[in-house]
Amino acid sequence: xxxxxxxxxxxxxxxxxxxxxxxxxxxxxxxxxxxxxxxxxxxxxxxxxxxxxxxxxxxxxxxxxxxxxxxxxxxxxxxxxxxxxxxxxxxxxxxxxxxxxxxxxxxxxxxxxxxxxxxxxxxxxxxxxxxxxxxxxxxxxxxxxxxxxxxxxxxxxxxxxxxxxxxxxxxxxxxxxxxxxxxxxxxxxxxxxxxxxxxxxxxxxxxxxxxxxxxxxxxxxxxxxxxxxxxxxxxxxxxxxxxxxxxxxxxxxxxxxxxxxxxxxxxxxxxxxxxxxxxxxxxxxxxxxxxxxxxxxxxxxxx
Amino acid sequence: xxxxxxxxxxxxxxxxxxxxxxxxxxxxxxxxxxxxxxxxxxxxxxxxxxxxxxxxxxxxxxxxxxxxxxxxxxxxxxxxxxxxxxxxxxxxxxxxxxxxxxxxxxxxxxxxxxxxxxxxxxxxxxxxxxxxxxxxxxxxxxxxxxxxxxxxxxxxxxxxxxxxxxxxxxxxxxxxxxxxxxxxxxxxxxxxxxxxxxxxxxxxxxxxxxxxxxxxxxxxxxxxxxxxxxxxxxxxxxxxxxxxxxxxxxxxxxxxxxxxxxxxxxxxxxxxxxxxxxxxxxxxxxxxxxxxxx
Numbered sequence: 001x002x003x004x005x006x007x008x009x010x011x012x013x014x015x016x017x018x019x020x021x022x023x024x025x026x027x028x029x030x031x032x033x034x035x036x037x038x039x040x041x042x043x044x045x046x047x048x049x050x051x052x053x054x055x056x057x058x059x060x061x062x063x064x065x066x067x068x069x070x071x072x073x074x075x076x077x078x079x080x081x082x083x084x085x086x087x088x089x090x091x092x093x094x095x096x097x098x099x100x101x102x103x104x105x106x107x108x109x110x111x112x113x114x115x116x117x118x119x120x121x122x123x124x125x126x127x128x129x130x131x132x133x134x135x136x137x138x139x140x141x142x143x144x145x146x147x148x149x150x151x152x153x154x155x156x157x158x159x160x161x162x163x164x165x166x167x168x169x170x171x172x173x174x175x176x177x178x179x180x181x182x183x184x185x186x187x188x189x190x191x192x193x194x195x196x197x198x199x200x201x202x203x204x205x206x207x208x209x210x211x212x213x214x215x216x217x218x219x220x221x222x223x224x225x226x227x228x229x230x231x232x233x234x235x236x237x238x239x240x241x242x243x244x245x246x247x248x249x250x251x252x253x254x255x256x257x258x259x260x261x262x263x264x265x266x267x268x269x270x271x272x273x274x275x276x277x278x279x280x281x282x283x284x285x286x287x288x289x290x291x292x293x294x295x296x297x298x299x300x301x302x303x
Numbered sequence: 304x305x306x307x308x309x310x311x312x313x314x315x316x317x318x319x320x321x322x323x324x325x326x327x328x329x330x331x332x333x334x335x336x337x338x339x340x341x342x343x344x345x346x347x348x349x350x351x352x353x354x355x356x357x358x359x360x361x362x363x364x365x366x367x368x369x370x371x372x373x374x375x376x377x378x379x380x381x382x383x384x385x386x387x388x389x390x391x392x393x394x395x396x397x398x399x400x401x402x403x404x405x406x407x408x409x410x411x412x413x414x415x416x417x418x419x420x421x422x423x424x425x426x427x428x429x430x431x432x433x434x435x436x437x438x439x440x441x442x443x444x445x446x447x448x449x450x451x452x453x454x455x456x457x458x459x460x461x462x463x464x465x466x467x468x469x470x471x472x473x474x475x476x477x478x479x480x481x482x483x484x485x486x487x488x489x490x491x492x493x494x495x496x497x498x499x500x501x502x503x504x505x506x507x508x509x510x511x512x513x514x515x516x517x518x519x520x521x522x523x524x525x526x527x528x529x530x531x532x533x534x535x536x537x538x539x540x541x542x543x544x545x546x547x548x549x550x551x552x553x554x555x556x557x558x559x560x561x562x563x564x565x566x567x568x569x570x571x572x573x574x575x576x577x578x579x580x581x582x583x584x585x586x587x588x589x590x591x592x593x594x595x596x597x
Contacts, residue, residue, distance in 0.1 A: 116576040118528045120535055121569035124555055128562035241441025245532050249555070260536055263451040275448045279440040286439075 062273045066255060070277070071146055073247070073254035077239040079174035084182035085232065089225070092189025096197060096224075097216055107186060114183030119242060123176035123249040131172060140251035143169045173250040177242055181235045188231055192224040199223075233289030237282040315589060324585030328520075331578030339394040346388035348374060350545060354383035359561035362386075378563040381553060386564060389545050390571055396546040397575065400461055401526035407465035409519050412472025413508065419473065420480030421503045431477070434470040442467040446529055447538060455538040464529045468522045475518050479511035513590040520583035524576040531572050547572050 091111075095104045131137045143166040196202065197220050205219045206212075244256030251257065255274050262270040319325050338345070360379035363372055377386040419430040437445065449463035483489065484507065492502045533539035534548025535555075542549070547568040554564030 112577065112580075113573060116524065116580055117569065117573040118531050118576075120532060121551060121565070121572065124551065124558055124565045125562075125569065128558035128565065132559055238441050241443040244443060244447065245536065248536060259447065259451075263447070263538065268451065271448065271451055275440070275444055278444055282441055283439050 062270050065258065065270060066274050066277055069253060069255045069258045072142060072252060073240065073243050073256060073278075074281075075146060075148075076170070076173055076177060076243055076247070076252060076254060077236065079170050080177035080181070080239055081232065081236060083174055083178040084185055087178075088182040088185030089189050089228065092186045092228075093193055093216065093221060093224075095186070095190040096193030099194065104190075108190070111183040111186040114179045115187075117179070119176050119179050120245040120249050122179050123172065123246055126172050126176060127249070136168060137172060138169050140249075141169060142166075142253055173246055173252050176249065177239060177246045180242070181232075181239060184231065184235065185228060188228050189224065192227050193220060196220045196224040229292070230289065233285065233292065236285050236289075240278050240282055318589045319586075322585045322589055324581045325589065326585075328578050328580070328582030328585055331574060332582060335394055335398060335575055335578065338391060339398050342391050342395050346385075346391050348385035348388045350384060350388040350392045351543065352384065354379070357383035359383075359557055359564070361561075362563050377567050378561065380550070380561075380564050381557060386550075386567055389550060390547070390567055393545045393547045393550060393568065393571070396457070396540055396544055397527055397530060397548075397572070400457065400464070400530045400540070400546070401523050404461045404464035404526045404530075405468065405519050405522045407461065408468035408472050408522060409515065411465070412469045412518075413476050413515060415469065416473035416476030417480050417503055417508055420477040421484060421499070421507065427477075430473070434473050437466065437470045442525070443529060443532055446533060447536070450533060450538045455533075455541065457540050457544060460530060460533050460539045463533070464526045467529070468525065471522070472515060472518050475514045476511060479514055480507055483507045483510055513586075517583055517587045517590065520579055520586060524579035524583070527572060527575050527579070 091107045095107045098104050127139060131139045146166070197216075199220075202215060202220050205215045210219075243252075243254060244259060246252070247254045247256035248260050255278060259271055259274045262268070262274070357375065357379045358381060360375050360383065362378040363375050365372055375385055375387075377390065380386055380389070415430050415434070419427040440448075446460075446463040446467050449466060450459050453459045453462075480503075488506060489502055492506055497506075530539055530546065531548030531551065534546050535552045537552060539548055540546040550568040551565050554561070554568070558565055
């Protein structure tokens, strides 16, 4: 596919006033003078071994470029998922338990808007109305440490500074990325809870005199969470996709930013490899979700 | 007054009329379509006229000094162009891109899904495995990859969004066709000696439009957001075309000084997507109940 795209990467790398001989030498060196199918087979052969070639502009192995950024993207996606679950599930439960009250209508309206609004726009709004007025929230970028490193910092005697720093930077991008999946989880938890609350075993639990709190959390929620967990797994993949746009809004240095900047500089080798690696992670996550069904629900067992 | 006979079609219409989601969604979409159709007639100012003195002018609102105001109601952008007028003109591109992309995915999705479901066997396998490959990536990632490869312009954006949406459509149509294939009226058609093509297109597909319609309505919302995302990244519509995504992309440079430039296009996108999701969800409820009655 890359072969058909306009623009000659060698010319872009060397600039418009490059010597024709130099252009030719580099074109040969990178194998760009070969027919498309030869280039493709060569690329494929190396790709399955984890070698995606060398970035022409940055003169670094593409694989290294991407794996460096992948940590930031995964960090953002995991943080968003946590936020979405921690807010979405309780909101859904409250909506279901207080069905048809203003709490229910309010949270359903918020969920509807959350599903409909493009999340990069919510990011822009958070930037312009929150980050600029709250001094300690940075406008863009990422802390020097990854969240995992920051988590270990107190044990290494570096104090809680790094942790606070990394949380500060993570806050707005992860809320932004979380909005649509949070809305989805809220709606799903609500409908799933409503279904479960009308089941016989919930009535039995109530009948034997358990407190409403115990009925809701021990008996109903446990069963209601099954479909929610499924959706969480499936949505994790879409978070990786959404991260591309959100990363651009907050200049979060992840794979998404790398893809967009590489498209601008026409480094399609990097784009191709990054897309492939994100797709691979997406596929692996979906596979794990499929397997997890049987663990979560004893009624389904794969043969 | 005599009431209409209780045919399945009339029952469905009745349910549609009673479903608040369908009603609200349809009203929102109808309003947007009308705005798009008469856009050049209702813009209060010239959407492409620049005025450097009014750069990032703050919104002035509809009423100024007790009189109806038509200038910079929602403020001005980085070149002093009227945000409201651009918003109204942008309705056209955003709806059109989504509509064409969804139509393409509808046509290809229905054909591929129908063939896979009806013919079955090896063809089914080939078609559905290709669909699986397309589904193996997050949609927006696939769209970005397609546009990055073939170049950013409005046609490629529509193609990219359409390709992303085809698998969902094909899957739904396939499962519907698989179920309908075993129905008695299909057997009757075969007994009458009708050709496979005629059975598939004249008898099976006309009975499986409901789920396809639901997917299409929901897909319109997805397409609107996808176009906005691509344009925001600079991979979608290019100037001088006016689209909501582009407006967001430009407004982002001034979120500190002029947040109104990003605020309103986002609200427009949200309302539009909301309209299509309400319609899609509502239609699903209506048709699900119809299926339940049978």
